[in-house]
Amino acid sequence: MERSRSQENEDVETCDSENCCDSSTKPLLTEERMRRKLQFFFMNPIEKWQAKKRFPYKFVVQVIKIILVTFQLCFFAYYRYNHVNYTWDNKITFSHLFLKGWDTTREVNAYPPSAGPLAVYKIDDFYSTIDYAYKGYSDLEKAIGPYSYANEDNSKSDMVLCLKHYKQGIIFGFNESYIFNSEIVEQCYNISEPLDSSFNSKRFVQDEHIKINFTALVESSLKFSIKTVNFKAAGRISPPNCFLFNIEINFNNEDHDGQMIVSLDAEPIRLICKGDVWYKTDSEIESVLRSILNYFVMLICITSFVLCSRAVWRAQQLKVITNTFFIKRFEQPLSQKDKMKFLNLWYIMIIINDLLIIIGSAIKEQIEKESFTTDQWNICSLFLGIGNLLVWFGVLRYLGFFRTYNVVILTLQKAAPQVARFLLCALLIYAGFTFSGWLILGPYHFKFRSLATTSECLFSLINGDDMFATFSIMSNKSVLLWWFSRIYLYTFISLYIYIILSLFISVIMDAYDTIKSYYNEGFPKSSLECFIGETNCEDVISGMYRTDSSDSLGGLMKDLCCCKKIYQSYSTLTSNSQSRTSILI
Template structure:
């Protein structure tokens, strides 16, 4: 201890330890702890230096053991400093190729090209099926009008419905005549049989087992068990006028009790070929449409709703031979693109999972270092620094894109009999959304673009707490509006439409229309609706939105102050901040956390390194630690 104090007193000129480390020298072995702490304080005071300095000053550790702790601290700082560098700094530090960044760039290009191609095909598919559904409505639905093709707000036409029993049978007759005279349609529709003969037509009736009403004396006989009765209608008619569904049902001993009829549907199928899909190397597409005409009487309100649905199924085409080669080329190119996307996403998934795993290993190593060297646990903020949420988001979008690409390949090979276009579009669309969100990670390396990310991160806790209160108030208005205004107002007829209406009112959409549509016979409900709407609009537009904006602006002002005065640091960041070596200084090329050839060669030619975790304040009497002059390791 006396020799240590004598050395400290005799050394009037204290070298700059930071500069010595940047030059890669071993001057740490000749300096006392006071010299190290004085050098570190020129940049920022390290709370971890006080405990080790007191231990060295009190003589608990001798000079070799003290040098070992300094060496371990310096090595850990450089490892952590290199770990939290961005790809550009890592390239400057060790000439390490930013392969994860390159993989992400390639993935963005491939995924975007894949999405554009699928979006074009998906649009053509959906638009084609919708147009065919409209054509089927004109061919098979009695009373269908062109004004019902485009949904309008507010609705200008009532829903298509039946009100008479004769209209029920006439509707079935009209649909059968349209199907039996399919050759008269402008569209190239055919029957499903191989010889183009008229296919099968099924009529299914869903009725209560008992449902007799005697309205004159307010009595009824009712059994809520629903019975399903399906019959196959064969084409045995010679002319359009001879098609009579009512007579056909009577011949089959089927009597329809409309007071017990829940619904009825007429089902048949047609085939067609889409020539519009044909491109330079793309052949036409073949479809089978399963048409269902639904007559819904489930409300028993005297109005039977009439609707048509057509489920498309893609088929293998047997077209002209000149398209066979082109079809193979197109299929091979699309398959190759899908395989490339799956491969690059798998590589990205593996690299990000590996990075998260290594980060957790380094986290446990850092926790162990803090515990043994300083006798304290690493804070929660410091531990969360090792959890990179960007990597987790990339892993999620990789899995979504891989699933979407697999479904897309099955769709293009026509392995799926049902319609999987919507599922595939959801996977690919959400995955591509997260892929482009991931670009923000690399923009965050620049100060100008990082302001948005840091502002959202700073405001997120306050915004979450604020939204909890705002959503509770919003839920109360939603349930109240649905209950009181639902039976009388178009926008409040369901809980979902009520919520959508209120959200539109918050953003100033159709305020006057919401007021003008309101029409009540009761003056009480009319005045209540006005008070309800005025209160909600005033509260959310003038109060809630203003408070929400103020929270975001407060976080933005805080971030600007941090840029001017410095960001607050947790214990891990304060520990790393002592290392002020530049990335391009060259000192990080010898401090590698990975096992490489140079490090393995150093372990073989020199001596065995003593782990820094063994320096916990007490020394082993059977061994003496000293730095090796050749390889800079602590040898025993």
């Protein structure tokens, strides 16, 4: 017979008042409803569509999201490339203008490096490098780039020389003695002079009575700022961007080995342009379209987040109900493995990528509105890039509904525990080789100079990359260590390529063969899967699942009775806007 929701709620309350928790109340009917509820829960979206003819909202949202997020990422990647390339090219230009001894061979990352580090070795070279930077700064109008001084009247802003040195550091090498205080003191001096003057940093230091003790000097930096405008920021109709570059020429003397490394860094800060307003008016359409895309992506991700969070919460409610049923009906709770079946990790991954994309889209919108003065492009790219990565990983969930593709997913799932244990053992051996190579070969081999480069070198050797170069560039300064390097490299390569990698592949293949045999002979079933049973195509399309999903669960809770709170919590998550259609008695 048909009853309304209010009538059913009255029945549940009556059931509580009459203490109908007796397990003998309609056990067969409760078991059938429980089985049908679980069968529907573990169906894939296609089967649920066939079973209840409900529109697959979550699937459609994910399809729309992957399209929009990919479009957004493509546009942002293009803009970010132009921005990073523009700032890097300016850094190269500044190096040519302000660094003495800079040449084009240092602009390309070559392996092995085509030139050594840019450094100064004499006191006069230190002062001449400062003079060269000052002269380049004074002759800024001669540069091809549209550079200006930082002051509003285009007058030269202050150039500051900062010195970091030990509080005391005097060396008497002739009798092997010294005076030393490890406290570091920093002092900054304004070395700006009129543009038409001939600046001499050595004379300036003497005139100002600045004492530079190079034996105690740890680091020195020369700081100044330059403004510029980029007409072609990121596209044909994009408005120009205005930047302030804070330039710092650094002299690193931390090692006190007679070599002072010279480097240049340029930090870009975006400014609000005060130029052609008419041109900016023409670009409003593009700006509006970008904002619409950003807000639409955030809206679709929020929708996806709500739907997936709701599905995860309802699944946990169903897990509690199922566990209560098993305790009452079979006098045993669900196993931990069966409980984990109610936690859909695909939904968890979707929730995470939704959060990442929402945050990344919000930062992207602020960047495009020029609300940030600092460079937030890298942070934004991390959020959007990782979010997009997880979005595309989510496609595997839908490919898993087909047997051919599901073999790959099930193989990875089956092999995961064995692979984790295997990798732990392999990692311990790898760590031993890494630390040993770094310690012994570091001073004599370019690829073993640091712990990071040592690990990268060994990982490359595992994949057969650049083996001959690794052997050949070993220094001959020590015959003993030259022979050790041969034994070390031959042992590592033989162990990992011929033994460990072969064992690793065999672990994967064993899991693959097991999954193939399961497809032929049947997958092992847990107690939960045995209770659910098989669901064939005829049952799915027969219409037996087309009653409201919460209706069967409501009747189930009425029979179990002891879980009224769980039932009420679950029923609030269901579509309470729909009226009950029918209920089996």
